[in-house]
Amino acid sequence: MNACDDFQILIEMKAHGALDAEAAARVEAHLAGCGACRDYSQLVETMGRATKLELPQSIEWDRVRQRVRGVARAYRRGAMRVAIASACLAVLGLATGWPRPLRFAAGGALLVGAYCALAWLAARRTARVGNDPRGLLAACESDLARSLRSSKLAAGFCALSGLAWLASGFYFPILGPILAACFFALAAYWWTRIPIARSELARLR
Amino acid sequence: VKVVHESAAVDFDEVYRTYRERTFRLCRRLTGDPHSAEDAFQEAFLAIHRALPRFRGEAKLSTWIYRIVARTALRARAKRARTCAELTADVPAPTRADADAEEDHDAVRRAIAALPAEHRVVLELFGVEELTSGEIAELLGIPEGTVWSRLHTARKQLARRLATKHHPEN
Numbered sequence: 001m002n003a004c005d006d007f008q009i010l011i012e013m014k015a016h017g018a019l020d021a022e023a024a025a026r027v028e029a030h031l032a033g034c035g036a037c038r039d040y041s042q043l044v045e046t047m048g049r050a051t052k053l054e055l056p057q058s059i060e061w062d063r064v065r066q067r068v069r070g071v072a073r074a075y076r077r078g079a080m081r082v083a084i085a086s087a088c089l090a091v092l093g094l095a096t097g098w099p100r101p102l103r104f105a106a107g108g109a110l111l112v113g114a115y116c117a118l119a120w121l122a123a124r125r126t127a128r129v130g131n132d133p134r135g136l137l138a139a140c141e142s143d144l145a146r147s148l149r150s151s152k153l154a155a156g157f158c159a160l161s162g163l164a165w166l167a168s169g170f171y172f173p174i175l176g177p178i179l180a181a182c183f184f185a186l187a188a189y190w191w192t193r194i195p196i197a198r199s200e201l202a203r204l205r
Numbered sequence: 206v207k208v209v210h211e212s213a214a215v216d217f218d219e220v221y222r223t224y225r226e227r228t229f230r231l232c233r234r235l236t237g238d239p240h241s242a243e244d245a246f247q248e249a250f251l252a253i254h255r256a257l258p259r260f261r262g263e264a265k266l267s268t269w270i271y272r273i274v275a276r277t278a279l280r281a282r283a284k285r286a287r288t289c290a291e292l293t294a295d296v297p298a299p300t301r302a303d304a305d306a307e308e309d310h311d312a313v314r315r316a317i318a319a320l321p322a323e324h325r326v327v328l329e330l331f332g333v334e335e336l337t338s339g340e341i342a343e344l345l346g347i348p349e350g351t352v353w354s355r356l357h358t359a360r361k362q363l364a365r366r367l368a369t370k371h372h373p374e375n
Binding site: 005008009012013016018040043044046047050051052053055056059061064065067068069071072075119122123124126127128129130131132133134135136137138139140143144200201203204 | 217218221225226229230233234239243246247250251252253254255256257259260261263264265268269272273275276279280282283284310313314317322323326328331332337338344345346347353354356357360361363364
């Protein structure tokens with residue numbers, strides 16, 4: 001790094017108001033006698049103008065806030081309903097000795113419960129973001145890598161579940177194949193997510 | 206700038222009112238597109254709403270919020286790049302003769318978008334007027350001195366790219 005590089009960093013600091021008066025005067029004195037740094041200073045100014053960003057006046061802040069609150073409320077209500085339904089199922093199951101249809105419903109409740117647990121874990125992770133020692137890009141990379149792993153896991157899990165429903169012969173020939181088809185469709189969806197997640201990860205880098 | 210207290214019992218509405226403009230600007234910068242910015246902004250505040258009751262003030266509230274918003278915006282940008290490439294294939298070239306200045310600005314924006322992520326992000330973050338170099342350093346998890354030198358490197362790379370574009374024979 002040469003002397004001009006050092007001054008150019010000071011030019012950046014001056015442009016962003018991070019220099020005291022004495023250092024700013026030193027930069028001005030250098031600029032008076034250095035063409036390369038004058039060009040650099042000009043560049044900083046031009047780029048500042050070119051990338052200046054005005055926020056649109058049309059943003060409806062309250063509408064956005066209400067939407068965020070609405071989604072959060074709907075999620076809380078949904079989780080509460082799943083919890084109540086699962087408790088009722090458990091009581092009913094215990095009272096009746098877990099007949100097959102109840103086992104089936106309990107499996108569904110478990111899946112939804114697992115989803116809620118994942119969302120709860122995500123919120124816990126978000127709460128700790130402030131302490132994360134990794135840099136911004138490393139953290140994003142890790143988020144996207146996790147999403148890629150999740151897509152692979154979900155595709156595998158759904159494909160296996162589809163096979164399991166087919167093999168179980170549950171209410172064959174109607175309900176079992178229908179459930180298997182649903183799981184295969186989900187597996188196909190997660191399978192298509194894998195290359196998308198891969199390319200998102202590549203684009204971040 | 207109004208300061209929101211760093212306690213555990215922070216009110217979401219207060220946080221939203223205090224940080225909405227700055228975080229929207231951050232989203233707009235990092236996504237590079239108004240629609241993705243709006244989506245990322247909502248997604249980020251939804252995550253903040255869910256996690257706020259668990260926030261224990263171990264980090265500065267502003268750092269915590271900026272980190273959540275910046276991560277969401279960068280992920281939104283990675284998602285958007287695909288659809289953007291698909292869409293721009295059909296966009297006709299501008300024909301107005303008086304659009305030179307706008308074209309220059311577009312060239313700068315395109316050159317910024319083509320920079321390596323670590324340099325592009327620093328340039329974009331400095332474009333959010335409300336962010337200080339200290340906040341940018343905290344957000345990126347690097348020392349403040351590194352932020353300035355990275356900004357300088359990014360600016361030089363950008364100048365080189367723009368010069369090559371205008372004078373390809375060099």
